Amino acid sequence: MKNLFWSFGAVAVIAVAFASCSKDNEYDLANNNNVICDTTAVSYANTVAAIMSANCNVCHSGANPSAGIATNTYQGLNAFYSVTLLGSIRHEANYSPMPNNAPKLSDCDINKVTAWINQGKLNN
Ligand code: HEC
Structure with a gap:
């Protein structure tokens, strides 16, 4: 049970990390920096x-x-x-x-x- 809890936690952390990555990309797109123009x-x-x-x-x-x-x-x-x-x-x-x-x-x-x-x- 404890192991299950920790792996769920790890998945959540990874998911949050990916979500913030895609936010960065949206920011770049909106600001026209270093993306295809x-x-x-x-x-x-x-x-x-x-x-x-x-x-x-x-x-x-x-x-x-x-x-x-x-x-x-x-x-x-x-x-x-x-x-x-x-x-x-x-x-x-x-x-x-x-x-x-x-x-x-x-x-x-x-x-x-x-x-x-x-x-x-x-x-x-
Ligand atoms: C804060 C006010 C302000 C903003 C914002 C502004 N302008 Fe101006 N603009 C002026 C004023 C005042 C003049 C006339 C005096 C001068 O030429 O400096 C002028 C003049 C110009 C001229 C003539 C310049 C020349 O050398 O004859 C152009 C072209 C121009 N503006 C384009 C733009 C464009 C395009 C933008 C947006 C990217 C812009 N302006 C944003 C105030 C502004």
């Missing part, structure tokens, strides 16, 4: 809008958006020159680094915005 068939609606919502719309939306440009709509984001948009999110010289006063986007998010431009700035 899917840049196929990128559109404003299916990919870019979420990146803008999380990082840009707080300033670039509403009645008086920063730089006069809204990022929360497809038409608004299109108003940025592609080279200016990329220069800003890549923090290149001669462009204002964006998001303003906040850490750079993840490499995956930058790659997605780059892919969006290279694929012809699709809306949907």
Whole structure:
């Protein structure tokens, strides 16, 4: 009986260890770190809008958006020159680094915005 108790305990510990492993993976996926970055068939609606919502719309939306440009709509984001948009999110010289006063986007998010431009700035 005692042995049975201990083996059940061991199984429980192993199960908990595995469960926390899979949580780590979900965290990585959500944060785009060290995982495959899917840049196929990128559109404003299916990919870019979420990146803008999380990082840009707080300033670039509403009645008086920063730089006069809204990022929360497809038409608004299109108003940025592609080279200016990329220069800003890549923090290149001669462009204002964006998001303003906040850490750079993840490499995956930058790659997605780059892919969006290279694929012809699709809306949907
Ligand atoms: C905290 C407010 C704030 C956030 C967040 C923010 N911006 Fe800006 N953005 C500004 C302001 C203010 C300007 C105009 C002044 C300047 O160029 O620095 C600007 C200018 C820009 C420009 C023009 C830059 C240039 O060199 O002409 C681009 C492109 C831009 N933002 C894109 C973005 C993108 C994309 C994001 C999200 C990844 C973002 N911004 C997040 C405030 C913000």
